[in-house]
Amino acid sequence: MNKIYNIVKEVFPDTEILLIYYGGSKAYGLDDKSSDIDLTVVLDGFKGVLHLHIGEYDFFVFSKETFIQRQQFDDSIIAYHRQAADNIMGIYSNEYYLNPKFSDELEKLVNNIDRNFICNFIEALLIYERSKYEINKTSKTHYHLFRLRGMLDHYDRTGIFDLTIDEPWYTTMLDYKSNYKNEKAKKYVDEIQNQLDYLENSVNHIKHLTWLS
Numbered sequence: 001m002n003k004i005y006n007i008v009k010e011v012f013p014d015t016e017i018l019l020i021y022y023g024g025s026k027a028y029g030l031d032d033k034s035s036d037i038d039l040t041v042v043l044d045g046f047k048g049v050l051h052l053h054i055g056e057y058d059f060f061v062f063s064k065e066t067f068i069q070r071q072q073f074d075d076s077i078i079a080y081h082r083q084a085a086d087n088i089m090g091i092y093s094n095e096y097y098l099n100p101k102f103s104d105e106l107e108k109l110v111n112n113i114d115r116n117f118i119c120n121f122i123e124a125l126l127i128y129e130r131s132k133y134e135i136n137k138t139s140k141t142h143y144h145l146f147r148l149r150g151m152l153d154h155y156d157r158t159g160i161f162d163l164t165i166d167e168p169w170y171t172t173m174l175d176y177k178s179n180y181k182n183e184k185a186k187k188y189v190d191e192i193q194n195q196l197d198y199l200e201n202s203v204n205h206i207k208h209l210t211w212l213s
Contacts, residue, residue: 001095007054008041008061015045018064018102027090028147028163030177040087042067042102049081060084064102071109073120079131082124083144089113089163115210118161122148122203130196137192138185145195146173152202 001020008017024038025031041061050061060081062070070077071085088110098106125148132139150169155161165173172191179185 001097004039004057005097007057008043008059011052011054012043012046012061015043016099017097018042018044018099019067019097019106021088021091021096022094023060023084023087024058026094027087029090029093030147030174040067049077064105068105068109071112073117073124079124079127083121083128085117085124086121086163113161115206118155119203119206119210122199122206126196126199126203133192133196137189138180140177140180142180142188142192143173143177145192145199146176148199149195152199 004020005017008020019040019042021027021040022038023040025035026037036058037056038058038060041059042064043061044064046061046063048063049066050059052059052061066077070081071088073082073085091106091110125144129142129145132141146169147165150165150167150173151161151163153166153169154164157166176185176188180188
């Protein structure tokens, strides 16, 4: 993490680094040798959101304010970023940097995984994946639909919403992720649509349960 910290400090010398942690496949425990190395960076003294590719790293850079807005699913943050808000659940599974002055805010965000978070996360993912599906029926990103389906099955079974992916969706997700570029991906087109519909029904069901409670 020292190397990554130094890169960020060199690129943003007039800011204070509050948080750096792994996103993408590494956050979800799904990385392999071909995976991108995504990093979420939170800075004080910075404004907005920025995506930078530097060497082997993809940096998703947020101001303190926009990071919190992302985690709260504020509409001012585009769905592309909101649909990655669940990567915060993998923060403690990998190496990370945390400025002590941001520790209280981070703890609140990590512990704010309730029904509202789940609904907002599903809705953000649906917005993004439906737009991708219209352009490319076998986009790599669709593996997140199977990932989320497995997480929701785990939630239904245990009452715990975390990054655990129940079968058969874990195996389905890995198979799709490995084959989205070839002919085998075509067999998944209808199933991807089914998952989009399932997630739409799921978010309505969870909202109804929240209303009843």
